[in-house]
Amino acid sequence: MPEDTQATMRAMTYETYGGTEVLSETRQPVPKVGPGEVLVRVRCASVNPVDWKIMAGGLDALMDVVHPVVPGWDVAGTVERVGIDTPEFSVGDEVIAYARKDYVHGGTFAEYVTVPVRALAPKPLSLSWKQAAGLPLAGLTAYQLLTRLGTGEGDTVLVHGAAGGVGSLGVQIARALGARVIGTASPRNHDRLRSLGCEPVAYGDGLTERVRALAPEGVSVVADFVGGVLDVTLAVLAEGGRHASIADHTVLGAGGQWMWVRPAGVDLMALGALADAGQLTVTVAETFPLADLAAAFALSQAGHTAGKIVIEV
Known part of the structure; x- marks a missing residue:
């Protein structure tokens, strides 16, 4: 040029x-x-x-x-x-x-x-x-939320909106961090989520019961990528669990974190390493x-x- x-x-x-x-x-x-x-x-x-x-x-x-x-x-x-x-x-x-x-x-x-x-x-x-x-934006959003919550080995993570652009990356990142992942999505997306290592559940009426059936003791981490689900989050969160949302500021009043993604080359490099290791697509x-x-x-x-x-x- x-x-x-x-x-x-x-x-x-x-x-x-x-x-x-x-x-x-x-x-x-x-x-x-x-x-x-x-x-x-x-x-x-x-x-x-x-x-x-x-x-x-x-x-x-x-x-x-x-x-x-x-x-x-x-x-x-x-x-x-x-x-x-x-x-x-x-x-x-x-x-x-x-x-x-x-x-x-x-x-x-x-x-x-x-x-x-x-x-x-x-x-x-x-x-x-x-x-x-x-x-970048979707991957960093998921990565920064999950790492800020200290997600790692032994955690059971519930991802709200697991089939979306951010959620599907969040599922893969949580798995790469060593966690078990349950994800909400419409049934037409369940097979795709299973291929990513997620245990899918349909959202809507009865969601709390469906999550509790998979995790009777509750989940230790909730990643909310859709908003409007705080009642479910609190109903399935284990004692001492952590939760954050990118779409609902009311989580601040319920012990959660409200986040917006930050530009960060160092975090992008970490995502690139996961991709090149075959853990993220x-x-x-x-x-x-x-x-x-x-x-x-x-x-x-x-x-x-x-x-x-x-x-x-």
């Missing part, structure tokens, strides 16, 4: 909050590469529900937004340029990142994105570009070209995909 400061790139952007109709393909300046950052040429980026929730204004009270916004926080690509003081990475390195910044503006649904080195990790060798792009449900991001968002909003939705750039 030329060093010309006026160089531009293709990017999907929006100028105002709204639905998928506010998205359009535009030309944007290639981002400047600050100290401690690298410029990544995007190979693939993946869709997360937070992307279209931000676009709809759902996080306006939480994060500053600078329009035009290039959405997207997950990326897999190659290092195109390095900033000052970035000895960890070199041009040509294959990398992944959860590329969330301190404000919403320059995201990953574009040809290039800048990423602080603290958020970067080498791309796992065992994952394709599409799979690698689907790992990423299911890709659908792939779209960059220009079809609106269709990808619409599919994500429908909420019926069993795996990650990936944008190929």
